[in-house]
Amino acid sequence: MRLPRLLNRWLLFTAAVFLIALLMENEYYLTLLNFIGIHTLLVVGLNLLMGYAGQISLGHAAFFGLGAYTSGILTVTYGLNPWLAMLAGMIISGVAAFLIGIPALKLRGYYLAMATLGFGVIVYIVFTEAQAWTGGPSGLAGIPALHLAGLSFDTPWKLYLLIWMVVILILILSASIVDSRIGRALRALHDSEAAAESLGVNTQRLKLLIFVWSALYASLAGSLFAHTMNFIAPSSFDIMFSIKLVTMVVVGGMASVWGSLLGAGVLTILPEVLVFFHDFEVVIFGGILMVVMIFLPRGLVRGLLDLKEFRRYKRQGGAFPV
């Protein structure tokens, strides 16, 4: 009973993605959807880290940027195959995350947030200053489109299909991880690190593993971003973007794979709708983050689900932690 229902959900989602592809002709909307897809990849990874491992990364824009710049530089300057460049980006991001994670996760508390914040600032400066490689503040242009079996992903419509196929695969993979041995261990350490340790879970190693994993997602998203835009500049990878990603996780809901999609969707569309508020974007994002954290600390989707469950179990007696 469990599996078919889960499968149905994915089939429905995939069908919806294809239906939009068939009906949508407006290139502006398709491009917006492509951004939502790319942001979803980032948010799912960050959600595994925040919602499940209970750690915060304030440097995910940097891994996103490492993916984008590795793809950009290797294809533009060295003419490497884009798929290989994508892989190279993921290796670089993964190694970087590993090196930051080892010392930061040895310490308890939010040292990872501090370390990644610093890392994000450094990487941003490198993107801006290493002009010989990155083109500096004026950016890196001429990034080629991705090709696969003679098909070139060079229009918003084709990119939509590519990006959302990747999103579907990553969402399925992530949901499947959450429901596996490693996912259970992650959720366990979020609730009680002591109990998880007492059952043989190496919590420090597990946090490192999921941090590196989320950096891989971010790097993949960055590479897709570079090949979608054909042009990248440091401003896409600043600290503000890292904070936006954290807000997306929080709005969508911690520990919720579907919530990631919602969070990325809402907060990608919002700035487009509120163009006239552009100068206040930071204030609006901050405000949303505050309100959600105060009233629904586990995020919008998760918080509402909790309220529902809470009511159900309250009727049966017993308390439910929120």
Next chain:
Amino acid sequence: MAVNDISFGVPAGLVKAVIGPNGAGKTTLFNLITGFLAPQRGRILYREQEIQSLPAYAVASLGIARTFQLVQLFDHMTVLENVMVGRHRLSRAGLFSGGLRLPWARREEAAIRDKALEALEFVGLADRAAQPAAVLPLGLKRLLEIARSLASEPSLLLLDEPASGLDRVETERLGEMILTLRDRGITILLVEHDMSLTMEVADDIAVLNYGRLIAEGPPRAIQKHPEVIAAYLGTDWQG
């Protein structure tokens, strides 16, 4: 210093109880054995292996399981999932194999589920499997914690005040459960305030006071030990 110069053995296949007044260092002792605290000096041997410098997860992976005085459940997970985490040390699936549901990982997952249900049936919680752990009443939470440690197939099980918060009937069932586990070959180290339960299930008792071992022996001898009576049981204690 919470505990000092304590030396005692836990014979395999028996129930050993550690008793003593509040603050005697019982929980500290548990934390030392299970790797949650590191001793400043001395050795802790488990099957001739020194374990005092191992981190908690490594101690657990040797087959030493524990419960906590203040119940530590995974509140946002179901009762079944809580117990499934207990199988962690005995299973292998990683991010890729588990996430991609490779055939062997699928089989492992099914085995984890079966073994977890078995442990839940043993403590009588199988009908609660799908509920979130947080909604259980305290007595059942303690049982769930025991089921979770049992799922890890320990050879040594440390129970930290398992009867606190249980009513008389539940305590009796707990006593029977402890004896069943011992008969299955699990060595049990028990910290407990409920004297009648302790005297009933323990084969051997160690008494701590102010972080020192003041007596050790079978329940009958302990009940008559003058120093124990003075320190803990009270002079009018008759058993």
